[in-house]
Amino acid sequence: MKEEIFISGRNIPYIDPSLNIWHWQIPVYLFLGGLAAGILFFAALYTILGKEKEMPTTVKWATFLVPVALVLGLVALFLDLNHKLYFWQLYTTIRIESPMSWGAWVLMFITPLSMVWCATYIKELIPKWDWKFEILNKFEKLAIANRKPMAWALLILSVILGIYTGILLSAFNARPLWNTSILGPLFLVSGLSTGVLLQLCGCRKAILKEKR
Amino acid sequence: MRYAMAIDTKKCVGCSDCVVACQTENNVPHGYCRDWVVEVVDGSYPNLELEIRSERCNHCENSPCVRCCPTGASHYVDGGFVMVTPHKCIGCGACIESCPYDARYSHPEGYVDKCTFCNHRVQKGESTACVSVCPTHCMYFGDLDDPSSEVSKALRNRKYKTLAPEAGTNPQIFYLI
Ligand code: SF4
Numbered sequence A: 001m002k003e004e005i006f007i008s009g010r011n012i013p014y015i016d017p018s019l020n021i022w023h024w025q026i027p028v029y030l031f032l033g034g035l036a037a038g039i040l041f042f043a044a045l046y047t048i049l050g051k052e053k054e055m056p057t058t059v060k061w062a063t064f065l066v067p068v069a070l071v072l073g074l075v076a077l078f079l080d081l082n083h084k085l086y087f088w089q090l091y092t093t094i095r096i097e098s099p100m101s102w103g104a105w106v107l108m109f110i111t112p113l114s115m116v117w118c119a120t121y122i123k124e125l126i127p128k129w130d131w132k133f134e135i136l137n138k139f140e141k142l143a144i145a146n147r148k149p150m151a152w153a154l155l156i157l158s159v160i161l162g163i164y165t166g167i168l169l170s171a172f173n174a175r176p177l178w179n180t181s182i183l184g185p186l187f188l189v190s191g192l193s194t195g196v197l198l199q200l201c202g203c204r205k206a207i208l209k210e211k212r
Numbered sequence B: 001m002r003y004a005m006a007i008d009t010k011k012c013v014g015c016s017d018c019v020v021a022c023q024t025e026n027n028v029p030h031g032y033c034r035d036w037v038v039e040v041v042d043g044s045y046p047n048l049e050l051e052i053r054s055e056r057c058n059h060c061e062n063s064p065c066v067r068c069c070p071t072g073a074s075h076y077v078d079g080g081f082v083m084v085t086p087h088k089c090i091g092c093g094a095c096i097e098s099c100p101y102d103a104r105y106s107h108p109e110g111y112v113d114k115c116t117f118c119n120h121r122v123q124k125g126e127s128t129a130c131v132s133v134c135p136t137h138c139m140y141f142g143d144l145d146d147p148s149s150e151v152s153k154a155l156r157n158r159k160y161k162t163l164a165p166e167a168g169t170n171p172q173i174f175y176l177i
């Protein structure tokens, strides 16, 4: 048996702080990010396939949860940073090697894009909705006309959003059980399945009706 | 230039002078350290083996910490030093999670800190603080590319190992065994 002790550890209480550097915020974000990726992926996919009419929950209603999930997830991520005021340093560079860098950039684009996506459907959800400013009305029209390109962008971004967290963890040489190439696809699949599940919950009534 | 350190596990007595020297030289906040000493006991009684090791950041050639860093705060500088720029670090902890040697810690001010191989001293032509105080002279620091440097000589004459070679990080600290 190998026994290892710190001889110099007695007056150094923080000698081994590494295992608790990440806290509850990270799993919360991993879940919310995966969920958002899953919902957006299928919303975009069925828009591209032209099934908006048949699948309103998937394409329209479920997506209203995405900005909420993403914003909560981003708040969680921010809370877990130790040097918070410097978070903008993420956006001074793009590091291809670092999955966290892709993640930061993808979130930067996908969050506003998901909001715009919802905005194009808000009048269908709340018929009395009023944008108040003319410019917003114009913007809405423009966005509605461009749903297809938006869907393509969302499709690609949501795959990156769903997979980068897994690749991030698998890049850690220090954790043998994470250090495997299966982790990225695993995270993507689990995000997609969570998204689908939520969309299915939204269609419960329709499904029950069909069964009868 | 490729700076490296060789540490003689047969000569080290575990006095922790290197730890205190580093804390003083680098203003390490109270309760933290950039280097530390472990004692490893291997085998079963009565056939026991004892190894004492002074450990620190290995300044890996293929370092997961630099790879994971999203801002470039963790980076290499000439000579193979792995350094952290505090005002670029967001304290995300990716590097801490990825280091197989637990060599990094979160500084109370928020950024991540670790051994710098005393880059500021080396640039002045001095050796690192830990190496210069070691009372048993069991550590050697220098340039691996220079065959007449102390490290190169030590590695030529002795058997040595690195820590966690299976992690594929290519550490630049060699333990003489
Ligand atoms: S020992 Fe850890 S902190 Fe130092 S270079 Fe290697 S991975 Fe990075």
Ligand code: SF4
Residues within 6 Å of the ligand: B065, B068, B069, B070, B071, B072, B073, B074, B084, B088, B089, B090, B091, B092, B093, B094, B095, B096, B111, B112
């Ligand atoms: S904690 Fe700092 S040095 Fe470490 S990966 Fe994050 S930004 Fe880079």
